[in-house]
Amino acid sequence: MANKLFDVAPEILIGVAIDVVVRGQASFVASFGITDPLQQVYLLGALTLAIWVFESLFEFAYLVLWRNLAQDLQHELRTSAYAHVQNLDLAYFEDRSSGGLVAVLNDDVNQLERFLNGGASDLIQVLVTVLACGAVFFAISPQIALLAFTPIPVILWGAFYFQRKAGPRYDVVREKVAALSGRLANNLAGIATIRSFAAEQRERERLAAESLAYVAANRSAIRLSAAFVPLIRMAILFGFLCTFVRGGQLVLEGQLQAGFYAVLVFLTQRLLWPLTRLADTVDLFERAMASTRRILSLLATPITIRDSDENPPEHAARGDIAIEGLHFAYANGVEVLRGIDLEVRAGQTLALVGATGGGKSSLIKLLLRFYAPTRGCIRLDGRDIADYPLRSLRGQIGWVAQDVFLFDGTVRENIAYGRPGAGEADIVAAAVAAEAHEFIQRLPQGYDTPVGERGIKLSGGQRQRLSIARALLKDPPVLLLDEATSAVDNETEAAIQRSLARLAHQRTVVVIAHRLSTIVHADQIAVLDEGRVVERGTHAELIARNGSYAALWRVQTGAVAGG
16 A cells, blocks of 8 residues: 555656746745745655655565465465365275375466466555545546546556356356366376377367366466456546546636646546456456465365364374164275174284175275274274374274375385384394385385385385385384285285285284285185175184185185085
């Protein structure tokens, strides 16, 4: 506001200077006691210097402070939205592309920052200009003021009309951005698959179609905003001509001083020409509002897995797990677990086996509270896991997934992920126990070797052993293993099995096993079929029962032909 007030002042001083030159000792400045015209000119020069200095200082201040405000708001909004996304249940991510979410968290937040950085301050400056110039106009000539301000209602009507028409178009633009971001993220993640099928041209065409859809949506909005600019220019021309012609008539008739006429002509430009930027400002505003609607929609997504307000247990869990009458269905309503009842004593191993789609991985995710059961409950040490704070519950559990995720960092950073700040000796000890130390030493930079995005620079077995080392370093009382050896060669499997044996020592273990030979020593084996436990017992008991488990065993050991 201060910057804009000083910005308007030079036009007034030009008019006052003309008044001094024309009227001399009878000028407006002479009424303040300075009658010598030369002294009046010196005074105006000093005022001009002061005004320009203060205008520059306030411009520097508002640029720095306003832009920093925009950066702070951008940062807070992005981190708040990301924190909310982290708390959403996994079902939310199953229906949305990661690229679309990145578009909201990055591009949409940046779009809002662009408006705050420039457009919002422009609106304030236009308002201050209108008020300051209006005050001068009405003080000098109310008649000319009314003529000069006549275009403003037309300009405001055009701005609101454009806003109303442009809003839906920019909503479409943001949707196309999300679709394009999703396509790019998906293709970059699957670049090896695309190349293996020689599908580069096909994917290039699909991306081009998404990009053209985005371009078309933008062009629709651009056509509308482009039509707004000529409308504003014609309205401004009308206001300027009214001031120019009517003011000249009043001067010739002796009703207005020449210096004041100069002030009004210059101020008309200062008043109306900034309004030409109103089209760009409204355009920025509508783009920002479309982005804001998407961000607020994301923030309004309800969190279904609520954190508990209960106090965490004072000591580490013993590891007793009780699953009681557990039912679970995904968002599509299809029930994948039906009345599961299982119990695992602390330090024991429970193996889950059965055909794909039987509900084994769903049960693991329920143990981690990635989802909430539709009925029944899971208890840890006699306490419903829904009553544990999520951080406390998941801090008691180690998870070695079949599809290992490694972060884009070094080997050391990935092993230490479960226990930030772990010492070098602990990291190496975990790697040795996971039989990963030997291959790590052969890497170009040892423990400081970057693993690439998702661990792409390592083999599947190497990634799996790093995930086991990560779990070993965390040292949890409960361990969940989701087919940790299903996709590796025999030698790697043997190494991983030795690592898992160390990892399972004195812990409660729930393991999903594809290869039954790896779980023959489990304390309890549960066979799941279509979401139900159809058999339960030790390996010897289930073989003797000659049921589903025995049939699976014969298939894997090659005893089918003999009956």
